[in-house]
Amino acid sequence: MLSFDLVNFICMVINILIIFLLTKKFLFGRVNDIIEKRREEISDSYAAADKVTKEAQQTKKDYEYNTALFEKEKSEMMADARKEADEKSTAIVEKANADAAEIIKNAHAEAAYIKSLAELDRDKQVEEVVFDVAARLAGQAITEEANSDLYDKFLSQATGRETGSER
Amino acid sequence: MDLAEELVAELEIPTAFTIPIGNGIAINQTVVITWCIIAVLFVLYLILTHGFVTQNPGKRQAAVESFVVWIQNLIGSNLNEKGKPYLPYLCSILVFLGVSNIVGIFNVPPPTKDLRTTVALAVMSIVLVQAAAIREKKVGGWLKGFAEPLKVMLPMNILELFIKPLSLCMRLFGNIFAAFVIMELVKMVVPVVLPAALCLYFDLFDGLLQAYVFVFLTSLYINEAVE
Numbered sequence: 045m046l047s048f049d050l051v052n053f054i055c056m057v058i059n060i061l062i063i064f065l066l067t068k069k070f071l072f073g074r075v076n077d078i079i080e081k082r083r084e085e086i087s088d089s090y091a092a093a094d095k096v097t098k099e100a101q102q103t104k105k106d107y108e109y110n111t112a113l114f115e116k117e118k119s120e121m122m123a124d125a126r127k128e129a130d131e132k133s134t135a136i137v138e139k140a141n142a143d144a145a146e147i148i149k150n151a152h153a154e155a156a157y158i159k160s161l162a163e164l165d166r167d168k169q170v171e172e173v174v175f176d177v178a179a180r181l182a183g184q185a186i187t188e189e190a191n192s193d194l195y196d197k198f199l200s201q202a203t204g205r206e207t208g209s210e211r
Numbered sequence: 212m213d214l215a216e217e218l219v220a221e222l223e224i225p226t227a228f229t230i231p232i233g234n235g236i237a238i239n240q241t242v243v244i245t246w247c248i249i250a251v252l253f254v255l256y257l258i259l260t261h262g263f264v265t266q267n268p269g270k271r272q273a274a275v276e277s278f279v280v281w282i283q284n285l286i287g288s289n290l291n292e293k294g295k296p297y298l299p300y301l302c303s304i305l306v307f308l309g310v311s312n313i314v315g316i317f318n319v320p321p322p323t324k325d326l327r328t329t330v331a332l333a334v335m336s337i338v339l340v341q342a343a344a345i346r347e348k349k350v351g352g353w354l355k356g357f358a359e360p361l362k363v364m365l366p367m368n369i370l371e372l373f374i375k376p377l378s379l380c381m382r383l384f385g386n387i388f389a390a391f392v393i394m395e396l397v398k399m400v401v402p403v404v405l406p407a408a409l410c411l412y413f414d415l416f417d418g419l420l421q422a423y424v425f426v427f428l429t430s431l432y433i434n435e436a437v438e
Binding site for chain 1: 236237239240241242245246249252253256257258259263264265266272275276279280283299300301302303304306307322325327328330331332334335
Protein backbone atom coordinates (compact mmCIF):
# COMPACT_ATOMS: atom_id res chain seq x y z
CA MET A 45 0.00 0.00 0.00
CA LEU A 46 2.66 2.49 1.00
CA SER A 47 5.52 0.55 -0.54
CA PHE A 48 8.14 2.43 -2.50
CA ASP A 49 10.50 1.06 -5.11
CA LEU A 50 13.02 2.94 -7.17
CA VAL A 51 12.21 1.37 -10.56
CA ASN A 52 8.57 2.43 -10.58
CA PHE A 53 9.54 5.80 -9.12
CA ILE A 54 11.95 6.37 -12.03
CA CYS A 55 9.28 5.16 -14.45
CA MET A 56 6.90 7.74 -13.04
CA VAL A 57 9.53 10.47 -13.33
CA ILE A 58 10.03 9.54 -16.98
CA ASN A 59 6.27 9.41 -17.52
CA ILE A 60 5.85 12.87 -16.04
CA LEU A 61 8.66 14.20 -18.23
CA ILE A 62 7.03 12.63 -21.30
CA ILE A 63 3.66 14.19 -20.37
CA PHE A 64 5.36 17.53 -19.88
CA LEU A 65 7.07 17.36 -23.28
CA LEU A 66 3.94 16.16 -25.11
CA THR A 67 1.70 18.74 -23.46
CA LYS A 68 4.18 21.51 -24.06
CA LYS A 69 4.71 20.61 -27.73
CA PHE A 70 1.33 19.36 -28.89
CA LEU A 71 -1.10 21.37 -26.77
CA PHE A 72 0.36 24.59 -25.42
CA GLY A 73 2.94 24.88 -28.20
CA ARG A 74 0.42 24.53 -31.02
CA VAL A 75 -2.16 26.78 -29.39
CA ASN A 76 0.39 29.45 -28.50
CA ASP A 77 1.85 29.24 -32.03
CA ILE A 78 -1.53 29.81 -33.63
CA ILE A 79 -2.30 32.67 -31.22
CA GLU A 80 1.09 34.21 -32.00
CA LYS A 81 0.50 33.81 -35.76
CA ARG A 82 -2.92 35.42 -35.41
CA ARG A 83 -1.36 38.28 -33.46
CA GLU A 84 1.25 38.74 -36.19
CA GLU A 85 -1.44 38.68 -38.88
CA ILE A 86 -3.43 41.29 -36.96
CA SER A 87 -0.30 43.40 -36.55
CA ASP A 88 0.44 43.00 -40.27
CA SER A 89 -3.15 43.96 -41.10
CA TYR A 90 -2.87 47.04 -38.92
CA ALA A 91 0.48 47.89 -40.51
CA ALA A 92 -0.98 47.38 -44.00
CA ALA A 93 -4.00 49.51 -43.09
CA ASP A 94 -1.69 52.21 -41.74
CA LYS A 95 0.38 52.01 -44.93
CA VAL A 96 -2.71 52.28 -47.13
CA THR A 97 -3.98 55.18 -45.04
CA LYS A 98 -0.63 56.95 -45.33
CA GLU A 99 -0.58 56.32 -49.08
CA ALA A 100 -4.11 57.65 -49.37
CA GLN A 101 -3.17 60.72 -47.36
CA GLN A 102 -0.07 61.20 -49.52
CA THR A 103 -2.18 60.81 -52.67
CA LYS A 104 -4.67 63.33 -51.30
CA LYS A 105 -1.83 65.69 -50.46
CA ASP A 106 -0.36 65.23 -53.95
CA TYR A 107 -3.78 65.79 -55.47
CA GLU A 108 -4.27 68.96 -53.44
CA TYR A 109 -0.77 70.12 -54.32
CA ASN A 110 -1.33 69.38 -58.02
CA THR A 111 -4.73 71.04 -57.93
CA ALA A 112 -3.21 74.12 -56.30
CA LEU A 113 -0.39 74.07 -58.84
CA PHE A 114 -2.89 73.68 -61.67
CA GLU A 115 -4.99 76.55 -60.30
CA LYS A 116 -1.87 78.68 -60.02
CA GLU A 117 -0.79 77.82 -63.56
CA LYS A 118 -4.32 78.43 -64.78
CA SER A 119 -4.38 81.84 -63.08
CA GLU A 120 -0.99 82.70 -64.53
CA MET A 121 -2.03 81.56 -67.99
CA MET A 122 -5.27 83.50 -67.70
CA ALA A 123 -3.36 86.56 -66.53
CA ASP A 124 -0.86 86.18 -69.37
CA ALA A 125 -3.63 85.68 -71.89
CA ARG A 126 -5.52 88.65 -70.52
CA LYS A 127 -2.37 90.76 -70.59
CA GLU A 128 -1.57 89.63 -74.11
CA ALA A 129 -5.14 90.28 -75.20
CA ASP A 130 -5.02 93.71 -73.58
CA GLU A 131 -1.76 94.47 -75.31
CA LYS A 132 -3.11 93.23 -78.62
CA SER A 133 -6.35 95.15 -78.24
CA THR A 134 -4.42 98.25 -77.22
CA ALA A 135 -2.14 97.82 -80.25
CA ILE A 136 -5.16 97.30 -82.50
CA VAL A 137 -6.90 100.36 -81.08
CA GLU A 138 -3.74 102.40 -81.36
CA LYS A 139 -3.23 101.18 -84.91
CA ALA A 140 -6.86 101.93 -85.67
CA ASN A 141 -6.49 105.37 -84.13
CA ALA A 142 -3.32 105.91 -86.08
CA ASP A 143 -5.02 104.71 -89.25
CA ALA A 144 -8.01 106.89 -88.52
CA ALA A 145 -5.74 109.83 -87.86
CA GLU A 146 -3.91 109.09 -91.06
CA ILE A 147 -7.18 108.81 -92.95
CA ILE A 148 -8.40 112.05 -91.38
CA LYS A 149 -5.10 113.67 -92.18
CA ASN A 150 -5.27 112.39 -95.74
CA ALA A 151 -8.86 113.49 -95.94
CA HIS A 152 -7.90 116.91 -94.70
CA ALA A 153 -5.07 117.06 -97.18
CA GLU A 154 -7.35 115.92 -99.97
CA ALA A 155 -9.96 118.40 -98.89
CA ALA A 156 -7.37 121.13 -98.84
CA TYR A 157 -6.18 120.00 -102.21
CA ILE A 158 -9.73 119.98 -103.59
CA LYS A 159 -10.29 123.33 -102.00
CA SER A 160 -7.16 124.67 -103.58
CA LEU A 161 -8.27 123.16 -106.85
CA ALA A 162 -11.64 124.83 -106.42
CA GLU A 163 -9.96 128.11 -105.68
CA LEU A 164 -7.83 127.70 -108.71
CA ASP A 165 -10.90 126.89 -110.73
CA ARG A 166 -12.65 129.98 -109.35
CA ASP A 167 -9.65 132.12 -110.09
CA LYS A 168 -9.63 130.68 -113.53
CA GLN A 169 -13.30 131.47 -113.92
CA VAL A 170 -12.66 134.98 -112.62
CA GLU A 171 -9.94 135.29 -115.13
CA GLU A 172 -12.24 134.01 -117.81
CA VAL A 173 -14.90 136.52 -116.75
CA VAL A 174 -12.28 139.23 -116.71
CA PHE A 175 -11.11 138.14 -120.12
CA ASP A 176 -14.68 137.95 -121.29
CA VAL A 177 -15.43 141.38 -119.95
CA ALA A 178 -12.24 142.73 -121.42
CA ALA A 179 -13.13 141.19 -124.77
CA ARG A 180 -16.58 142.71 -124.65
CA LEU A 181 -15.19 146.02 -123.64
CA ALA A 182 -12.83 145.90 -126.46
CA GLY A 183 -15.75 145.22 -128.90
CA GLN A 184 -18.21 147.89 -127.57
CA ALA A 185 -18.16 151.72 -127.23
CA ILE A 186 -17.56 152.59 -123.70
CA THR A 187 -20.14 154.77 -122.13
CA GLU A 188 -20.83 155.80 -118.66
CA GLU A 189 -24.02 153.75 -118.59
CA ALA A 190 -22.60 150.76 -120.36
CA ASN A 191 -19.70 150.81 -118.02
CA SER A 192 -21.95 150.77 -115.09
CA ASP A 193 -24.02 147.90 -116.47
CA LEU A 194 -20.97 145.87 -117.20
CA TYR A 195 -19.69 146.51 -113.78
CA ASP A 196 -22.94 145.40 -112.20
CA LYS A 197 -23.13 142.38 -114.43
CA PHE A 198 -19.61 141.43 -113.52
CA LEU A 199 -20.30 141.85 -109.85
CA SER A 200 -23.50 139.88 -110.11
CA GLN A 201 -21.72 137.07 -111.96
CA ALA A 202 -18.86 137.07 -109.55
CA THR A 203 -21.19 137.12 -106.52
CA GLY A 204 -23.38 134.46 -108.05
CA ARG A 205 -20.44 132.21 -108.56
CA GLU A 206 -19.14 132.71 -105.11
CA THR A 207 -22.57 131.98 -103.61
CA GLY A 208 -22.83 128.89 -105.76
CA SER A 209 -19.41 127.64 -104.73
CA GLU A 210 -20.23 128.25 -101.07
CA ARG A 211 -23.41 126.28 -101.50
CA MET B 212 -12.23 -11.13 4.76
CA ASP B 213 -13.03 -8.34 7.21
CA LEU B 214 -13.43 -4.67 6.29
CA ALA B 215 -9.84 -3.71 7.11
CA GLU B 216 -8.35 -6.51 5.03
CA GLU B 217 -10.69 -5.72 2.17
CA LEU B 218 -9.66 -2.06 2.30
CA VAL B 219 -5.98 -2.90 2.39
CA ALA B 220 -6.46 -5.20 -0.59
CA GLU B 221 -8.18 -2.37 -2.49
CA LEU B 222 -5.32 -0.01 -1.68
CA GLU B 223 -2.62 -2.42 -2.86
CA ILE B 224 -0.95 -1.42 -6.12
CA PRO B 225 -0.72 -4.67 -8.06
CA THR B 226 2.10 -5.51 -10.40
CA ALA B 227 0.96 -5.18 -14.00
CA PHE B 228 3.79 -7.18 -15.54
CA THR B 229 7.42 -8.10 -14.94
CA ILE B 230 10.28 -7.30 -17.25
CA PRO B 231 12.43 -10.42 -17.40
CA ILE B 232 15.77 -8.78 -16.70
CA GLY B 233 17.87 -10.15 -13.82
CA ASN B 234 15.52 -11.07 -11.01
CA GLY B 235 12.67 -9.44 -12.94
CA ILE B 236 11.64 -5.79 -12.85
CA ALA B 237 8.06 -5.45 -11.63
CA ILE B 238 6.12 -2.67 -13.33
CA ASN B 239 3.10 -1.79 -11.27
CA GLN B 240 -0.41 -0.86 -12.34
CA THR B 241 0.11 2.88 -11.72
CA VAL B 242 2.87 3.11 -14.30
CA VAL B 243 0.75 1.29 -16.87
CA ILE B 244 -2.26 3.50 -16.14
CA THR B 245 0.00 6.53 -16.56
CA TRP B 246 1.12 5.18 -19.94
CA CYS B 247 -2.52 4.86 -20.90
CA ILE B 248 -3.15 8.44 -19.74
CA ILE B 249 -0.16 9.59 -21.80
CA ALA B 250 -1.48 7.77 -24.87
CA VAL B 251 -5.00 9.15 -24.43
CA LEU B 252 -3.70 12.67 -23.84
CA PHE B 253 -1.42 12.45 -26.88
CA VAL B 254 -4.26 11.31 -29.15
CA LEU B 255 -6.53 13.99 -27.67
CA TYR B 256 -3.90 16.66 -28.28
CA LEU B 257 -3.51 15.55 -31.90
CA ILE B 258 -7.27 15.49 -32.50
CA LEU B 259 -8.00 18.73 -30.68
CA THR B 260 -5.18 20.75 -32.21
CA HIS B 261 -5.53 19.36 -35.76
CA GLY B 262 -6.12 21.87 -38.54
CA PHE B 263 -5.82 25.05 -36.51
CA VAL B 264 -6.31 28.22 -38.53
CA THR B 265 -5.62 31.84 -37.74
CA GLN B 266 -8.84 33.21 -39.18
CA ASN B 267 -12.42 32.11 -38.50
CA PRO B 268 -11.59 29.32 -36.02
CA GLY B 269 -14.22 26.63 -35.47
CA LYS B 270 -15.92 25.82 -32.18
CA ARG B 271 -13.37 23.08 -31.36
CA GLN B 272 -10.41 25.40 -31.90
CA ALA B 273 -12.08 28.23 -30.00
CA ALA B 274 -12.78 25.91 -27.05
CA VAL B 275 -9.20 24.54 -26.99
CA GLU B 276 -7.70 28.02 -27.27
CA SER B 277 -9.96 29.32 -24.50
CA PHE B 278 -9.02 26.39 -22.26
CA VAL B 279 -5.28 26.84 -22.84
CA VAL B 280 -5.40 30.60 -22.35
CA TRP B 281 -7.51 30.14 -19.23
CA ILE B 282 -5.04 27.63 -17.71
CA GLN B 283 -2.05 29.80 -18.59
CA ASN B 284 -3.70 32.84 -17.02
CA LEU B 285 -4.75 30.83 -13.97
CA ILE B 286 -1.21 29.62 -13.25
CA GLY B 287 0.59 32.61 -14.77
CA SER B 288 -1.17 35.01 -12.39
CA ASN B 289 0.63 33.25 -9.49
CA LEU B 290 4.06 33.63 -11.09
CA ASN B 291 6.22 36.73 -11.21
CA GLU B 292 8.09 37.74 -14.36
CA LYS B 293 11.16 35.67 -13.53
CA GLY B 294 8.97 32.63 -12.94
CA LYS B 295 7.18 32.83 -16.31
CA PRO B 296 9.61 30.44 -18.10
CA TYR B 297 8.35 27.63 -15.83
CA LEU B 298 4.72 28.16 -16.83
CA PRO B 299 4.64 25.31 -19.42
CA TYR B 300 5.83 22.79 -16.81
CA LEU B 301 3.25 23.91 -14.26
CA CYS B 302 0.45 23.86 -16.84
CA SER B 303 1.46 20.38 -17.99
CA ILE B 304 1.50 19.13 -14.39
CA LEU B 305 -1.93 20.66 -13.82
CA VAL B 306 -3.32 18.87 -16.87
CA PHE B 307 -1.73 15.56 -15.84
CA LEU B 308 -2.86 15.84 -12.21
CA GLY B 309 -6.35 16.92 -13.25
CA VAL B 310 -6.70 13.92 -15.57
CA SER B 311 -5.04 11.54 -13.08
CA ASN B 312 -7.28 12.61 -10.22
CA ILE B 313 -10.52 12.28 -12.14
CA VAL B 314 -9.90 8.94 -13.86
CA GLY B 315 -11.58 7.41 -10.81
CA ILE B 316 -14.89 8.41 -12.45
CA PHE B 317 -14.19 5.69 -15.04
CA ASN B 318 -13.48 3.15 -12.29
CA VAL B 319 -9.74 3.37 -12.95
CA PRO B 320 -7.46 3.67 -9.89
CA PRO B 321 -6.01 7.21 -9.97
CA PRO B 322 -2.21 7.25 -10.37
CA THR B 323 -2.00 9.81 -7.58
CA LYS B 324 -3.28 7.14 -5.20
CA ASP B 325 0.19 5.61 -5.52
CA LEU B 326 2.83 7.23 -3.32
CA ARG B 327 5.45 6.82 -6.09
CA THR B 328 3.52 9.20 -8.33
CA THR B 329 3.18 11.96 -5.76
CA VAL B 330 6.78 11.52 -4.63
CA ALA B 331 7.95 11.72 -8.24
CA LEU B 332 5.89 14.87 -8.78
CA ALA B 333 7.10 16.47 -5.55
CA VAL B 334 10.75 15.62 -6.20
CA MET B 335 10.52 16.98 -9.74
CA SER B 336 8.85 20.15 -8.53
CA ILE B 337 11.48 20.77 -5.87
CA VAL B 338 14.30 20.00 -8.31
CA LEU B 339 12.71 22.56 -10.62
CA VAL B 340 12.43 25.10 -7.78
CA GLN B 341 16.06 24.66 -6.78
CA ALA B 342 17.18 24.72 -10.42
CA ALA B 343 15.27 27.97 -10.86
CA ALA B 344 17.01 29.39 -7.78
CA ILE B 345 20.46 28.32 -9.04
CA ARG B 346 19.71 29.68 -12.50
CA GLU B 347 18.68 33.02 -11.06
CA LYS B 348 21.16 33.46 -8.21
CA LYS B 349 24.02 31.23 -9.44
CA VAL B 350 25.42 28.51 -7.18
CA GLY B 351 27.05 30.96 -4.74
CA GLY B 352 23.89 33.02 -4.29
CA TRP B 353 21.80 29.87 -3.95
CA LEU B 354 24.07 28.52 -1.19
CA LYS B 355 24.12 31.89 0.57
CA GLY B 356 20.33 31.86 0.47
CA PHE B 357 20.32 29.06 3.03
CA ALA B 358 21.85 31.44 5.61
CA GLU B 359 19.25 34.14 5.06
CA PRO B 360 17.85 36.17 6.67
CA LEU B 361 20.09 35.04 9.61
CA LYS B 362 22.84 32.45 9.78
CA VAL B 363 21.01 30.75 12.59
CA MET B 364 18.29 29.89 10.08
CA LEU B 365 20.69 27.61 8.16
CA PRO B 366 19.47 24.31 9.65
CA MET B 367 15.84 25.35 9.18
CA ASN B 368 16.42 26.32 5.56
CA ILE B 369 18.21 23.03 4.86
CA LEU B 370 15.36 21.14 6.49
CA GLU B 371 12.92 23.17 4.39
CA LEU B 372 14.61 21.74 1.32
CA PHE B 373 13.15 18.36 2.30
CA ILE B 374 10.03 19.57 4.07
CA LYS B 375 8.64 21.36 1.05
CA PRO B 376 8.60 18.34 -1.30
CA LEU B 377 7.44 16.13 1.55
CA SER B 378 4.51 18.42 2.32
CA LEU B 379 3.70 18.70 -1.39
CA CYS B 380 3.64 14.98 -2.00
CA MET B 381 1.97 14.05 1.26
CA ARG B 382 -0.77 16.63 0.82
CA LEU B 383 -1.59 15.36 -2.65
CA PHE B 384 -1.19 11.71 -1.76
CA GLY B 385 -3.12 12.12 1.50
CA ASN B 386 -6.06 13.80 -0.15
CA ILE B 387 -6.38 11.35 -3.02
CA PHE B 388 -5.65 8.40 -0.73
CA ALA B 389 -8.23 9.56 1.78
CA ALA B 390 -10.78 10.16 -0.94
CA PHE B 391 -10.18 6.66 -2.27
CA VAL B 392 -10.51 5.14 1.22
CA ILE B 393 -13.73 7.04 1.93
CA MET B 394 -15.17 6.04 -1.43
CA GLU B 395 -14.30 2.36 -0.83
CA LEU B 396 -15.86 2.48 2.65
CA VAL B 397 -19.00 4.14 1.30
CA LYS B 398 -19.21 1.54 -1.48
CA MET B 399 -18.99 -1.22 1.12
CA VAL B 400 -21.68 0.30 3.32
CA VAL B 401 -24.03 1.79 0.70
CA PRO B 402 -23.24 0.22 -2.67
CA VAL B 403 -25.74 2.28 -4.71
CA VAL B 404 -26.75 5.96 -5.18
CA LEU B 405 -24.57 7.50 -2.46
CA PRO B 406 -21.19 6.53 -4.08
CA ALA B 407 -22.31 8.17 -7.33
CA ALA B 408 -23.04 11.46 -5.56
CA LEU B 409 -19.87 11.39 -3.46
CA CYS B 410 -17.85 10.40 -6.52
CA LEU B 411 -18.62 13.84 -8.02
CA TYR B 412 -17.05 15.52 -5.01
CA PHE B 413 -14.08 13.24 -4.29
CA ASP B 414 -13.10 12.28 -7.83
CA LEU B 415 -14.01 15.43 -9.70
CA PHE B 416 -14.03 18.49 -7.43
CA ASP B 417 -11.46 17.34 -4.88
CA GLY B 418 -9.23 15.86 -7.57
CA LEU B 419 -9.11 19.07 -9.56
CA LEU B 420 -8.79 21.16 -6.41
CA GLN B 421 -5.79 19.14 -5.22
CA ALA B 422 -4.20 19.41 -8.66
CA TYR B 423 -4.56 23.19 -8.49
CA VAL B 424 -3.25 23.33 -4.89
CA PHE B 425 -0.16 21.31 -5.90
CA VAL B 426 0.59 23.56 -8.86
CA PHE B 427 -0.22 26.71 -6.89
CA LEU B 428 2.20 25.78 -4.11
CA THR B 429 4.89 24.87 -6.64
CA SER B 430 4.45 28.27 -8.33
CA LEU B 431 4.78 29.97 -4.92
CA TYR B 432 8.01 28.07 -4.27
CA ILE B 433 9.32 29.08 -7.71
CA ASN B 434 8.45 32.72 -7.02
CA GLU B 435 10.24 32.55 -3.70
CA ALA B 436 13.27 30.89 -5.29
CA VAL B 437 13.74 33.40 -8.11
CA GLU B 438 13.17 36.55 -6.05
